[in-house]
Amino acid sequence: MEKSLYQLTALEMSGALTSGNISSERLVLDCLERIRTLDESVGAFLHVDEASILAQARASDQRRLQGATLSTLDGVPVALKDVIAVAGEPLTCASRILENYKSPYDAHVTKLLKAAGVVLCGRLNMDEFAMGSATENSAFKRTANPWNLKHSPGGSSGGSAAAVAAGMVPMSLGSDTGGSIRQPAAFCGVVGIKPSYGRVSRFGLAAYASSLDQIGPLARTVRDAAALLQIIAGADPKDSTCMRRDVPDYLAETMRDPGCLRIGLPAEFFAEGLDAEVRKSVLEAADFFAKQGHEIVDIQLPLTKLAVPVYYIIATAEATSNLARYDGIRYGHRSDIAVDAIDIYYKSRGEGFGEEVKRRIMLGNFVLSSGYYDAWYVRAQKVRTLLRAEYMNAFDKVDLILTPTTPGAALRQGEHREDPLQSYLEDVYTIPANLAGLPGISLPCGFVASGLPVGLQLLAAPFAEDRLLQVASQYERAHRFAGLRARIGGDEQ
Amino acid sequence: MSIDISNSASVDIDHLAKLSRLQLAESEKFKLQGQLERILNHFRALEDVDVSGIEPTAHACDVVNIWDEDEVAEGLTPDQLETIAPAFRDRQIVVPKVVDDA
Numbered sequence: 001m002e003k004s005l006y007q008l009t010a011l012e013m014s015g016a017l018t019s020g021n022i023s024s025e026r027l028v029l030d031c032l033e034r035i036r037t038l039d040e041s042v043g044a045f046l047h048v049d050e051a052s053i054l055a056q057a058r059a060s061d062q063r064r065l066q067g068a069t070l071s072t073l074d075g076v077p078v079a080l081k082d083v084i085a086v087a088g089e090p091l092t093c094a095s096r097i098l099e100n101y102k103s104p105y106d107a108h109v110t111k112l113l114k115a116a117g118v119v120l121c122g123r124l125n126m127d128e129f130a131m132g133s134a135t136e137n138s139a140f141k142r143t144a145n146p147w148n149l150k151h152s153p154g155g156s157s158g159g160s161a162a163a164v165a166a167g168m169v170p171m172s173l174g175s176d177t178g179g180s181i182r183q184p185a186a187f188c189g190v191v192g193i194k195p196s197y198g199r200v201s202r203f204g205l206a207a208y209a210s211s212l213d214q215i216g217p218l219a220r221t222v223r224d225a226a227a228l229l230q231i232i233a234g235a236d237p238k239d240s241t242c243m244r245r246d247v248p249d250y251l252a253e254t255m256r257d258p259g260c261l262r263i264g265l266p267a268e269f270f271a272e273g274l275d276a277e278v279r280k281s282v283l284e285a286a287d288f289f290a291k292q293g294h295e296i297v298d299i300q301l302p303l304t305k306l307a308v309p310v311y312y313i314i315a316t317a318e319a320t321s322n323l324a325r326y327d328g329i330r331y332g333h334r335s336d337i338a339v340d341a342i343d344i345y346y347k348s349r350g351e352g353f354g355e356e357v358k359r360r361i362m363l364g365n366f367v368l369s370s371g372y373y374d375a376w377y378v379r380a381q382k383v384r385t386l387l388r389a390e391y392m393n394a395f396d397k398v399d400l401i402l403t404p405t406t407p408g409a410a411l412r413q414g415e416h417r418e419d420p421l422q423s424y425l426e427d428v429y430t431i432p433a434n435l436a437g438l439p440g441i442s443l444p445c446g447f448v449a450s451g452l453p454v455g456l457q458l459l460a461a462p463f464a465e466d467r468l469l470q471v472a473s474q475y476e477r478a479h480r481f482a483g484l485r486a487r488i489g490g491d492e493q
Numbered sequence: 494m495s496i497d498i499s500n501s502a503s504v505d506i507d508h509l510a511k512l513s514r515l516q517l518a519e520s521e522k523f524k525l526q527g528q529l530e531r532i533l534n535h536f537r538a539l540e541d542v543d544v545s546g547i548e549p550t551a552h553a554c555d556v557v558n559i560w561d562e563d564e565v566a567e568g569l570t571p572d573q574l575e576t577i578a579p580a581f582r583d584r585q586i587v588v589p590k591v592v593d594d595a
Contacts, residue, residue: 106571182540198551211552240559241552260554262587309536320513325545327514329588334579342514362525363532365503365512376536383542388550421532437553462554 005030006167010076012223017075024057024064024075027458028119031077035122035168038466044153046082046417047090047123053077056119059319063117072251073227074117075180079169081160082123085204086110093206094138095128097326097333097352100465107204108236109215113413116231118483121169124159128354129323130180130208132156133423134411137356140411146186146486147452151410153185160218161188165486171228173218175205177212178311179405179430182442185218186405186455189444189486191225191472192218196462197437198243200229201236210241212311212434221445222443226250229465250468258470261389263289264398269429271399275408281454282404285475289304292474297398303387304432310387311431312365312424313380314484320364324350359420388436395461400471405442405455412475429457439465441472444481453481463488504529 005027008016016022032050039045039154040433060075066170068073079135083093085103088109092098107115113120116233127137134436135143143158145151146166153162157174159182162218164172174181176194183193193216200215207213217228230251265286270279335347353361367376392400416423433440438459446458456475460468506526510517517525571584580587 034579101577104569104577237561241554241556243554244559303542306538306542307538312532313536313539317530324514328579330574330586331577331579332591338589344589346516349514353515355521358513358517358521359525359528361513361515362506363529364507364542365509366529366533369509369512376533376539378549379539379542379544382544382547382549384550385547386542386544388553420528421535435553459544 006034008069008170009221010028010073010219011221011227013076014072014265020234022061024119025054028077028121031169038166038168041144041149042146042162042166042168043141044123044124044166044168045077045079045122045131046092046140047095047160049089049122050137053119053121054089055256059116060119061268070117071231072160073231075119076171076392077119077121077169077357078113078228079122079159079160079163079172081125081172081174083126083175084109084173084383086120091206092121092123092140093129094126094140095352095354095357096139097348099139099333101332103204105204106107106188108201108238109232110204112231114208118231121235124157124163124172126159128357129319130156130175130177131208131319131356133160133179133183133427134413134416136414137354139354144413145410145452148410148450150412152187152413154187156180157192158183158184161185161190161192164190164218164220165187169205170365171224173215173228173232174218175213176434177208177315178427178434179454181216181218182405182430182440182455182457185442186457187410187453189453189481190218190220191222191443192216193225193229193465193468194433194440195229195465196439197231197245197434198241199463200232201239201242201464203236203238206493207322209315210322211229211318212315214261222441222469223251223254225441226254226469244438245309245463249468250465253466253469254473256470258416258474259473260293260295262295262297262397264297264394264401265293266299266301266304266394266401266403268301269403271409274404275448276447278404278408278454280404282402282456285445286402288475288478297400299394300399301432302395303383303388303390304428306383307387307431307435308424308428310380310383311427311435312363313376314384314435315420316360316362317368317377318408320368322360323357323361328352347374356420357415384435387432391432391436391438392461398432399460399467401459403418403457403459405429405457407453409448409450409452412442433459439461439463439468443476445475445479446481447459506535
């Protein structure tokens with residue numbers, strides 16, 4: 001049976017475009033139709049400018065007719081998390097404070113996507129300012145998990161994961177500060193990559209925590225994600241933390257035999273708190289890797305238990321500083337009942353920010369405030385040094401670390417809404433990669449009995465994305481989870 | 494100033510709201526106070542780590558200064574600013590008066 005368009009991977013779409021079997025216009029019309037049909041129940045998109053999307057697709061088709069195609073992904077649709085700037089499009093960060101804001105410029109990754117001819121296909125829902133793990137902190141709407149609409153898609157890039165899982169777009173970009181790409185990828189049964197810190201420019205990414213934030217791809221296959229990472233990676237003069245380092249051919253790396261590697265299983269990631277079904281799926285993956293000739297090594301990463309406090313102190317301190325720019329003066333929401341400048345700050349921010357953002361700003365100000373700075377913020381930075389050293393030492397013994405991406409499958413919507421601490425603690429498996437600057441990938445490795453997907457996480461030393469992709473592809477090629485897509489809204493089987 | 498971390502988890506919510514420039518309703522303050530104290534009490538686990546002689550990490554990788562040529566480049570134009578400013582007049586952003594009359 002011939003596949004419907006939405007069932008194609010991005011690289012299959014690329015192949016169909018190259019062979020002339022399909023036009024980009026036809027592809028995006030199919031995406032738009034699927035968004036119209038399904039997004040009322042999924043709620044992945046905040047904004048879809050159909051006219052602009054069709055114009056981009058037609059321009060791509062024109063280029064192809066003239067033999068002037070810009071890249072492998074020319075004409076393929078990609079949707080962006082609403083935290084990445086596109087000139088002239090809304091950039092709300094799912095916050096009331098930026099409700100009417102349109103970006104006057106492109107993010108660096110946006111420029112690269114445009115230069116590759118990719119069709120920018122809408123703005124995706126998220127937790128406000130990327131703060132959250134369930135996409136329930138969006139000021140505008142809830143997003144549902146396409147595998148079970150009563151469950152959360154994860155967050156903060158919940159829209160990015162849900163849109164891909166539902167087949168509304170083949171690929172998307174998200175951002176990952178403490179797991180915000182990998183965790184929703186795991187919950188929605190798709191592939192998500194958090195690149196090494198400094199691999200992708202942050203220019204034009206609305207900042208949450210600048211020493212932790214990275215933009216990365218979500219897709220239904222490792223190869224699609226690799227192709228998208230290829231386009232967005234590399235140095236940018238406008239982000240001095242973006243490393244001037246060569247970008248390997250990531251797509252070629254997915255086809256390369258990784259040889260025999262040492263893969264570490266850290267005891268702390270399989271201890272109390274891990275769901276039994278998730279543990280079983282991830283350990284089966286470890287068995288698979290052993291059968292491929294890799295050596296599975298038991299390792300210890302004892303500081304993992306402190307990753308959550310270290311992260312939430314450092315991330316909120318940085319957020320407090322980054323979000324000071326939303327003052328109601330130059331752009332964004334200005335309260336219309338304020339009487340003077342100070343009053344504008346208080347009221348605009350009080351009206352514009354949601355509950356979780358306020359909580360994190362307050363927490364950040366606590367750890368930075370006079371008398372508490374050394375005891376909380378500096379201490380957390382020192383423990384970060386130790387934690388990073390622990391991971392770097394581990395990479396002397398092993399080539400990769402294999403863990404579950406999350407302690408359990410997707411939560412029901414609203415499950416932790418009244419207990420922010422409980423929600424923070426769920427981030428424990430993904431946070432260390434951000435603190436240590438490591439690249440990480442989450443890919444589907446099975447389902448729990450209720451039908452929700454399970455994700456496994458692979459971590460590597462900084463800038464070893466090539467190795468992550470080799471091993472992730474090896475797993476993907478041998479398993480039926482590749483190219484997963486949730487069946488919703490009466491999809492054919 | 495160094496303060497014993499074990500005594501640090503009581504939160505002056507009005508002071509924090511002021512530092513944060515956030516106008517909060519009394520109900521919000523009450524809720525935040527309890528949540529922040531619960532979170533901070535949990536984070537006191539950091540006390541158990543010996544950090545003497547350890548340098549703080551500010552960045553995930555070693556960041557070095559990068560110098561670019563000092564060249565004139567395009568910035569945002571007043572027309573672009575007008576599209577994002579909350580109040581705009583005569584090619585300028587309107588702000589409340591912050592100095593007294595002489």
